[in-house]
Amino acid sequence: MLRASIQTIEGGELICPTITSGLGNCGVAKGDVIRALADAVVLCDDDEYPDARVRAEYALGRDGADRIAMVAGNFSMMNRALDAIGAPIDSTMDSLAAELGTTIPSHLRRER
Secondary structure (H helix, E strand, C coil), X not given: CHHHHCCEECCEECCCCCCCCCCCCCCCCCHHHXXXXXXXXXXCCCCCHHHHHHHHHHHHHHHHHHHHHHHHHHHHHHHHHHXXXXXXXXXHHHHHHHHCCCCCCHHXXXXX
């Protein structure tokens, strides 16, 4: 979702591979800033959010920081809602789960 939501920054193309580990150099331009703000939003971390937000605005501009926060918030909300109702996850999502560094639990798996 994050990759699809931010197509350009300051008129240039944003090439953003998946951020799967670490807060340091993870191969994504400004990846540490993106991940810190997304983490603060998803975890509702009131202590970390202000600093992460300022760093994201400085690095990516206000629009970039807004988009990171909106995508992270929406992603978190949708996942919590789906988890709450026990929505099954289609097995076609295995490759996406692997890309994100996770596996689909067997009790939530729906085979095709």
